[in-house]
Every structure is written in structure tokens, then in C-alpha cells.
Amino acid sequence: MRSVTNGYSSADLRGFREVQQLGFACAESVAARLKPGVTEREAARMQREWLRERGVRDWFHLPFAWFGDRTAFTGFKIPLQFFPTGRKLEPGMPFVLDMAPIHRGFTSDIGYSGCLGPNPVHDRLMSDLRGHRELILREVRERRSLREIYENVERLMISQGYANRHRAYPFGVIAHKVDRVSDRRWSPTLFGFGTNSLRGLAKDALHGHRDGWSPLWSPYRFSDHPPQPGLWAVEPHLGFRGTGAKFEEILVVTDSRDPEESAFWLDDDLPHVRRWQEEARSV
Amino acid sequence: MKRNRKPSAGDRSGSSGTDHGGNGSDGAHGTGDGTVLEGARERWVSTGGVELCVAELGDPERPTVLLVHGYPDSKEVWSKVARRLQDRFHVVLYDVRGCGRSTAPKPLRGGFTLEKLTDDFLAVAEAVSPDEPVHLVGHDWGSVQGWEFATVRRTEGRIASFTSMSGPSLDHLGHWIKRRTRRPTPRAAGQLLGQGAKSWYVYALHTPVLPELAWKGPLGKRWPRVLELTERVPGDGYPTGSLPTDAAHGAWLYRDNIRARMRRPRTDCYAHVPVQLITPTGDIFLSERLYDDLEMWAPRLTRRTLPAKHWVPRTRPDQLAAWIGEFAAKSDSDVPAREPMARGAHADRFAGQLVLVTGAGSGIGRATAFSFAEAGARVVAVDRDAESAARTADMARLVGAPEAWAETVDVADEQAMEKLAEKVAAEYGTVDVLVNNAGVGISGSFFDTSTEDWRRTLDVNLWGVIHGCRLFGKQMAERGQGGHIVNTASASAYQPSKMLPAYSTSKAAVLMLSECLRAELAGQGIGVTAVCPGFVNTDIARNATFAGTDEHEQKRLRRKSSRLYGIRNYPPEKVAEAILRAVVRNQAVVPVTPEARGARLMSRFTPHTLRAVARIQPPL
Numbered sequence: 043m044r045s046v047t048n049g050y051s052s053a054d055l056r057g058f059r060e061v062q063q064l065g066f067a068c069a070e071s072v073a074a075r076l077k078p079g080v081t082e083r084e085a086a087r088m089q090r091e092w093l094r095e096r097g098v099r100d101w102f103h104l105p106f107a108w109f110g111d112r113t114a115f116t117g118f119k120i121p122l123q124f125f126p127t128g129r130k131l132e133p134g135m136p137f138v139l140d141m142a143p144i145h146r147g148f149t150s151d152i153g154y155s156g157c158l159g160p161n162p163v164h165d166r167l168m169s170d171l172r173g174h175r176e177l178i179l180r181e182v183r184e185r186r187s188l189r190e191i192y193e194n195v196e197r198l199m200i201s202q203g204y205a206n207r208h209r210a211y212p213f214g215v216i217a218h219k220v221d222r223v224s225d226r227r228w229s230p231t232l233f234g235f236g237t238n239s240l241r242g243l244a245k246d247a248l249h250g251h252r253d254g255w256s257p258l259w260s261p262y263r264f265s266d267h268p269p270q271p272g273l274w275a276v277e278p279h280l281g282f283r284g285t286g287a288k289f290e291e292i293l294v295v296t297d298s299r300d301p302e303e304s305a306f307w308l309d310d311d312l313p314h315v316r317r318w319q320e321e322a323r324s325v
Numbered sequence: 326m327k328r329n330r331k332p333s334a335g336d337r338s339g340s341s342g343t344d345h346g347g348n349g350s351d352g353a354h355g356t357g358d359g360t361v362l363e364g365a366r367e368r369w370v371s372t373g374g375v376e377l378c379v380a381e382l383g384d385p386e387r388p389t390v391l392l393v394h395g396y397p398d399s400k401e402v403w404s405k406v407a408r409r410l411q412d413r414f415h416v417v418l419y420d421v422r423g424c425g426r427s428t429a430p431k432p433l434r435g436g437f438t439l440e441k442l443t444d445d446f447l448a449v450a451e452a453v454s455p456d457e458p459v460h461l462v463g464h465d466w467g468s469v470q471g472w473e474f475a476t477v478r479r480t481e482g483r484i485a486s487f488t489s490m491s492g493p494s495l496d497h498l499g500h501w502i503k504r505r506t507r508r509p510t511p512r513a514a515g516q517l518l519g520q521g522a523k524s525w526y527v528y529a530l531h532t533p534v535l536p537e538l539a540w541k542g543p544l545g546k547r548w549p550r551v552l553e554l555t556e557r558v559p560g561d562g563y564p565t566g567s568l569p570t571d572a573a574h575g576a577w578l579y580r581d582n583i584r585a586r587m588r589r590p591r592t593d594c595y596a597h598v599p600v601q602l603i604t605p606t607g608d609i610f611l612s613e614r615l616y617d618d619l620e621m622w623a624p625r626l627t628r629r630t631l632p633a634k635h636w637v638p639r640t641r642p643d644q645l646a647a648w649i650g651e652f653a654a655k656s657d658s659d660v661p662a663r664e665p666m667a668r669g670a671h672a673d674r675f676a677g678q679l680v681l682v683t684g685a686g687s688g689i690g691r692a693t694a695f696s697f698a699e700a701g702a703r704v705v706a707v708d709r710d711a712e713s714a715a716r717t718a719d720m721a722r723l724v725g726a727p728e729a730w731a732e733t734v735d736v737a738d739e740q741a742m743e744k745l746a747e748k749v750a751a752e753y754g755t756v757d758v759l760v761n762n763a764g765v766g767i768s769g770s771f772f773d774t775s776t777e778d779w780r781r782t783l784d785v786n787l788w789g790v791i792h793g794c795r796l797f798g799k800q801m802a803e804r805g806q807g808g809h810i811v812n813t814a815s816a817s818a819y820q821p822s823k824m825l826p827a828y829s830t831s832k833a834a835v836l837m838l839s840e841c842l843r844a845e846l847a848g849q850g851i852g853v854t855a856v857c858p859g860f861v862n863t864d865i866a867r868n869a870t871f872a873g874t875d876e877h878e879q880k881r882l883r884r885k886s887s888r889l890y891g892i893r894n895y896p897p898e899k900v901a902e903a904i905l906r907a908v909v910r911n912q913a914v915v916p917v918t919p920e921a922r923g924a925r926l927m928s929r930f931t932p933h934t935l936r937a938v939a940r941i942q943p944p945l
Contacts, residue, residue: 163723166720166723200864201713203720205896205898209894261891282720283699
């Protein structure tokens, strides 16, 4: 049995895992239905409707969809540019679907990358993301400071020839904490983010500020602390000349002394992980 | 006039031929790249009362490339290109009626209309490739004719592709002029006046008798020298001895066609074949703007630009042969017409060129290699770290380089660089664009900088550039077909700083070296650019030496300074874009980031401000 010293019971973790699976199922379902001419707004609506039909009422953030060079955030200057646009999908174009549904109080935040038809650059990016998933887990288990891990991830990206595109996210975060959210009848969103989750994040930020940690995993000084127990939605995002690829999933951090138990990915049965396993088998 | 007479008695006007062995040219015999078409099989094709002299090279079983010359030229203008194509293609050249050894129509007036020239082309194509369509290539008037061939209905099925250089379709030109005279906006009027001034010789050629007298008299005698001086056509036996009569007869090309087509351009002049347009940017006879609306007439158009003057078949045979060969091969393949692989900026200029980048394992070098790869260039990625060089070459192929190689060399190592130069020349070819980018960073006060630090800095930053320019620049100069050298200097080449004495010294030397070399190589069509990036988010700070510090302190300074570079966050991709742009525009000194540009401006107008800045101790 996993230790529960992060404050979550195994039933809780099961709940988080289920909603994460729900998110990836939604991403795969929508990705399979994307065809040339579909716009980002339509893709975002498809995700929203799919999840609503399955009982999702609240969001950490509303679904995003990025197509073409917007997957690498080319020319992004202000946060409003993250919102879905009328950009149409074309054959060979990469796309990223990013959604954060809350279901029965459990939050997930997932990212799914794909492309419409063959795209060798995108394939390479996806394969190279594997090293980042391994690096992050290894260094979190080593209890390195989050800022240092951030810099090591960035260094790996640069040595691979890529640009770090999660730097474009608000506060340049590679990850942020997620938590349980109580079910409320009214759950409005503010600039695409669910107010209930934002309140949780703000509460964490306040506590963290007193205790010297932050719920945002950034390249800045406020992230210069060892990994804080809890659930972290980790989203390394590679960019290469107009093509971007990311994954996002939840990393569980505990205060266990056993390295294996001190940090682990919430679930290993995910599309990107299966893809790498298939690649390894075919080699 | 010594001219070779056709075996059967042919009607010949305007020449008193005497039998004379050889190939009809009085130029250099036997020189490798001269004008003689060695090993060419000759035949005569009669059409519409004239006898055309046709030369063939290469295996007739292969696809046929038909080269048509311009004015005042003969088929020998193609000798260098033909030799480079003959291994892969069945190369056919012919003297246009009235030129070279082909006979002239009688009377001359009315004998040079495009309709009759189309008859000639069809007769030659029928004779040399009766079953398969030919790949047509035209230069100057050959290209004007080629446009006619490629746009009239009766040649359909006889042409597989058309490569045009320096010769617009007269019909397209007629429409171009009509559109601009009808709506003379300032821009349109400017374009009209510009081309109008470049066309002075067209008006001159419409004068009766005088052009003929000039060509047969002093102009014909001095023309080779004029070409050498103004057009940089190497004096290697071209033009041939038939020049005065070629030029005199050829005047009728203008008189028979220009006025008729300008007055009533055809309205159905759509190309029914894929067209490759090669535009020499330094052409003094034709404005680049002539081709602005060409997509409308030629739906399957590939654009190429070449920094050269008008006579490209003489001055840039390597590049032409590569583009002609590639385009013909692509048009022949059964794969349905696909977008060209390279779609990046400046693909018209760099497609297929060989680009060598030093320090290509990271930062600006890597981004530059990728940008050239996106433009379709073949890339040699040189770095002292084998793994990162290999990674760059690998990714370069992914983004569009037809070929890419990784080479592990320390640019400071003279012998290794010499070996690299030999290997590159032998295996990949002559470098078209050289980017001397490898460099190391070093910071610290002058008295903390040891002689060893100085040596290493100068070895890499300065000697690396010297070796690159010396070895690859020499290959470029010897080839004599132009090229470009980019040296990465720095904003600290003109911004002094008490923190960077060794680094700034080395970069200032690179800047001045580039300027001197630019002056020296200008005459050979080789451009030299010094790029001064400024603070760019690369690994330079993470790998820099901080003189006079212990290991712990050095580590701290590296981390701190690379964080500052990260906060500045100027992407190396933008420097790469600036480098490609600089090569296309042949710029001398290119400061890139705003701070580099500001410092450059201040170094000219308020140097004392920069001296004050030089005293600041940066907060590290």
C-alpha cells in the first residue's frame, strides 16, 4: 500500500486516476474525430461537450486546443492568445488538446498531443518527451529543488535542439499543484479558470508563502525549494520551429523516505506512455 | 570569318564560310571549361528554309534536356552547363536560326517571328527525342522563346518542364506594362520607369542598319572585353567567333516580335508545363519586378534567385546544372506534383546549396543550421562535440535539408580544419555559404586573464574564423562562382567593457577581418558578413570561463549569468533569421538584438557614452 502521508487516501488517488483517465479518453475521442477544416474553437467545444455528457460540471480550466504553429506558441505575447481561435486544422498539422475537468471533486489536468496524418518532426518531439518524464521523476525522487529540476529539464530540451515552450505559460510554470475541490452548485469560470480551483490555488499560495514553498513550479526564486507533497500536474512542453508537443499528467509527491514511494506518476496507462512502450518494442 | 560549313550545301546568308575543322568556335580549344563542346554529336535539322546546327551530348536513352541560347549568343554559351548535365541527361543544344552555325532565313525581315522559332523548336525536338517530351531550358531570348513554346497549344505533350532565366514572356511583359499604364500608382509608375530604363538596348536595336554596323565593326571586337568588365564573364574563349553575325541577325528577333507583342499580347498565354524561374538578382537588363504576377500565368511555378549578373550560364554553371537537374528529375518522377519539401524563408535562394556551420552543436550555430535546412540547403554541421553535431544534422534532415552531415572538429586545430576542408570538397562539394560561428566566452579583468586564457580565446574565436575563411573561402574563390561567408562577431566588438577584455578583443578582430575580407572578395562575387548578435539565450554563459575565480565561484557566476541570459530570452532563431537575411541582402555588418543595434549606433555618434558604459560592473 502506498503511504498516505501526502494527505490522500488510496481511494482519493483512485478518484484522481479515474478522472485523469476520463480526460485522456476525451482527448482520444476528440482527436479521432478531428478532420481538416475543424477549428480550434470547435475542437474545444467538442471536448467540453464530451465531458459535460459524462457529468463534468466544474473545471480547473476550460479545454484548450492549439493547432499548427500555435502548438509551439509562436508569437504569443499575451495570455489571451492561449484561448482557442478560428485556426483551421490542415493535413499534417500538429495539435494539442489540454483540458482540466473536475469530476466528483477530483481534479485532473491533462495534455494530449497529436497530428493529423504523418508528421516526422512531431513524431520525433513525442519520442523525445520520454526523457523528460523520466528526468522529472528521477530528480523529484532525489529531492532536488524544483527550480533546479526546471533548469535541468530546460537544459535537456536545449541539448535536444528544442525550445522550452512551457516558459510561455503564466509564470513560466512547468507544473502546478492540483487538489480536491468541493462540489458546488454554482461553479463559474474566470478567464477560463474555475473559480473554485483558483481559490484552492490561492490558498496554497498563501500557505506556501508563509512556509517557503509555492504551488507553481517555475524557474523563479519562489520555486527554489524541494518538492512539496501533493499532486502536481506536470506539463513539459517542447517547441521546434513551429511544431510543439507536450504531455500533461499528475505526479504524486509524498513525504515518504523511500525513494520509490516519495514520488510516482499517478497512472502509467496513458496514451503517450503506451506510445513509448510500442516504440521500445518495435526497436 | 572562319566558319564550318554544313556537309550538304546549305543556303547561308551573311557569311563567307571556309571549311575549317573543329567545332566552329575560334575560342580556347581543349580547355576543360572552355566553349568547345567536346565529344558532341552534331546533326543538321532543316526547317522552314533554314538549316539548324544541333549538338547532342550524353546518352540518348536518358531524359532530354534542350538548352536554348539568347542574344547575342550561340549554343556554346551553354558549354559549361551542358558538360555538368551530360552524365545524367541527354543534353541537346542548337544554334537559333541566324546564329552560330545555323543558317539565317531569307529575307531576314519577318524570318524571326516567334511562330517560326516555335517551328524550329518542334523540328529539333522531333529529331532528337521523337517519343518523349523534352525538358526545355532557356536563357535570355532562349527563355523568351521558351515561354512561347510553353504557352502555345501546339507544343502540348512535347515539353516536360521549362526552366526560364533572364527572359520574360513577351505576352506577359505586354500585360505587365498594360496593367501598370492603366493604373499608374506611384509604385507601378516606378516599376515601369525602372524597366523602361533597363530596356535602352531594345530601343537601340530597333534602329535600322546601325546596330548591324556596330556589331560587325568595333562593338563586335570589343564585346568579349565588355562582358568581362561589366558582366564578370570569365574570358575563357567565349563569345565565339560568330558573334558579329549572331548579333547582327539577332537584331531581327527584337524587330520582328517586340512591337507586335507589346501592342497585342496574347490573352491565352498560360503555361501548360511546370516552370522553374531562375532570377539573377544583379541583372542590369531585367527588373525582378517583371515576374511579380507570374503565378497567374504559370500555376506550377518554382522560384529560384541567384545573386549574379545576366550571363549566368557562363558565371554560375554549377548552381544552374544542379537546379535544372533537380527540377527535371522532379518533373519526371511519377509521384504526383507535390509541394517542394523546403518551405522555409529564402528557399528560392538556398535550395540545394551547400552550407557549412561551425559551432552547430548549440545556440546560434544550431539555429542557423536549422534555418538553412528549412530553406532546403544541404548542411554540414561542425562542432567539437560529436553528439550534438550529430543531433543537429539529424534534426536538419527532419526540417527539410535534402542532405546533412555532422563533422567533429575543433576549429582552433589547424590540421583538423585542413582535413575537414579536403573532406568537404571531396565528398560534399564546394561550400556555397560558410558560417564561422564557433566561439567561446570568457569574462574577467585583464590582469586576471592568464596568457593561457588569452591563447584559448584567440585560438577559437579568431583563429577558428581565420582557418574557416582561409580554407573554405579559398575553395569558393577558386571555383569562381560566388558564395558567402558569415562570421559571428559580437556586439562587444564595438562595445568595450572592463569585464570582457579578451572576448571583446577577439570579436573586434573578427569584425575587422570580415570587413577586410569583404573588400578583397567583392570582385569575385563572394560576400562577407559580420553578425553582431548581442545578448542571446544560448549556452555561451553556461560554458564561459570566468578568469580569476575558483571553481565554486565560477560555477555560481555561470549559473547567475546564464539566468540573466534566460531572463533576456532573445531566441537564437531570430539571429539565424538575421543571418539568412544578411546573406540574401549581402549586408556587411549586422547587429541583431536591439541593444546591439543601439550600441552600434552609439559607437558611431556618441562613443564616449559607450566608454562610460564600459566601466560599469555588471551585477553578478
